[in-house]
Amino acid sequence: xxxxxxxxxxxxxxxxxxxxxxxxxxxxxxxxxxxxxxxxxxxxxxxxxxxxxxxxxxxxxxxx
Numbered sequence: 001x002x003x004x005x006x007x008x009x010x011x012x013x014x015x016x017x018x019x020x021x022x023x024x025x026x027x028x029x030x031x032x033x034x035x036x037x038x039x040x041x042x043x044x045x046x047x048x049x050x051x052x053x054x055x056x057x058x059x060x061x062x063x064x
Contacts, residue, residue: 014020015034021041023031035041042050048058 017037019035019037019039021033021035022029052058
C-alpha cells in the first residue's frame with residue numbers, strides 16, 4: 001500500500017483495491033475511510049432501482 005497524506009493528523013495507507021471513500025470540503029480532503037469488501041456506496045435512487053430489479057416492490061408509506 002502507498003502511504004497517504006495525513007487526514008486530521010492520522011496517517012493511513014491506500015488499499016491496493018482502491019476502495020476508499022474520501023470526504024472533501026472546500027476542495028480539501030477532510031476525512032476518509034477504507035471500504036470493506038462487503039460495503040458499497042450508492043445513491044438512494046440507485047438502491048431503490050437495484051431493489052426493484054431484484055424483485056422488490058417499492059411503495060410509499062401512507063401518512064395519517
